[in-house]
Amino acid sequence: MAEKEPILQVKNLSLFYGKKQSLFDINMAFYLNEITALIGPSGSGKSTLLRSINRMNDLVSTAKVTGEIIYKGQNIYSTKTDTVDLRKEIGMVFQQPNPFPFSIYENVVYGLRLKGIKDKAVLDEAVEESLKSANIWDEVKDKLHSSALGLSGGQQQRVCMARVLAVNPDILLLDEPTSALDPISAGKIETMLLELKEKYTILIVTHSMQQASRISDRTAFFLNGKLVEYDKTNKIFLNPSEQATSDYVTGKFG
Numbered sequence: 001m002a003e004k005e006p007i008l009q010v011k012n013l014s015l016f017y018g019k020k021q022s023l024f025d026i027n028m029a030f031y032l033n034e035i036t037a038l039i040g041p042s043g044s045g046k047s048t049l050l051r052s053i054n055r056m057n058d059l060v061s062t063a064k065v066t067g068e069i070i071y072k073g074q075n076i077y078s079t080k081t082d083t084v085d086l087r088k089e090i091g092m093v094f095q096q097p098n099p100f101p102f103s104i105y106e107n108v109v110y111g112l113r114l115k116g117i118k119d120k121a122v123l124d125e126a127v128e129e130s131l132k133s134a135n136i137w138d139e140v141k142d143k144l145h146s147s148a149l150g151l152s153g154g155q156q157q158r159v160c161m162a163r164v165l166a167v168n169p170d171i172l173l174l175d176e177p178t179s180a181l182d183p184i185s186a187g188k189i190e191t192m193l194l195e196l197k198e199k200y201t202i203l204i205v206t207h208s209m210q211q212a213s214r215i216s217d218r219t220a221f222f223l224n225g226k227l228v229e230y231d232k233t234n235k236i237f238l239n240p241s242e243q244a245t246s247d248y249v250t251g252k253f254g
Contacts, residue, residue, distance in 0.1 A: 015066070037212035094160075
């Protein structure tokens with residue numbers, strides 16, 4: 001079967017913070033309707049790569065990038081790229097839930113209001129659709145105008161996911177979205193991601209080998225800023241090509 005067209009390609013990407021090199025010549029492709037797990041020890045470059053894909057590293061004054069990330073036929077590091085627009089199309093959810101100190105409703109419509117959308121019917125529909133997609137509508141539908149800060153950590157994380165989904169992105173970047181959550185809340189997020197992949201391309205950084213093997217289609221193993229191995233998840237976990245990958249997924253180090 002022919003390989004499908006990637007929605008995003010990373011080509012010869014290296015990243016430096018000042019003189020320290022954090023990513024070394026990364027080449028990867030990501031596909032629609034797939035979840036890719038990025039695994040590896042702390043400090044191996046997983047989150048750095050994730051932040052490179054929607055240019056969050058621009059916020060670090062010493063960061064310098066070489067190589068390309070191709071999205072919609074263009075290098076996102078070209079001078080023509082509008083990073084505000086880029087971050088709407090490539091949304092990001094962080095490790096710690098970070099709801100704004102507003103109501104649940106206002107959290108979800110935040111990006112739509114930035115776009116100038118004021119029509120209440122449009123906003124109401126977006127709130128319901130996004131919260132349903134984030135698997136939390138039934139839990140919050142009767143308290144949409146209460147503060148999002150009053151929710152549990154797992155609920156806050158799903159509201160943050162709804163906030164990203166409301167602006168209709170193509171790609172979701174998730175940086176250890178369940179590491180601060182209890183197992184039941186983490187399970188709800190995993191269920192949600194498996195449903196969301198029907199519409200999106202999803203990249204998730206995770207320290208949980210079980211999570212990577214449960215939900216991802218492909219897995220990339222990083223070590224010391226280098227991509228050691230990238231393949232179908234079954235291959236990475238059951239028959240990896242590299243000894244270092246085998247050692248990591250079987251728990252010999254990490």
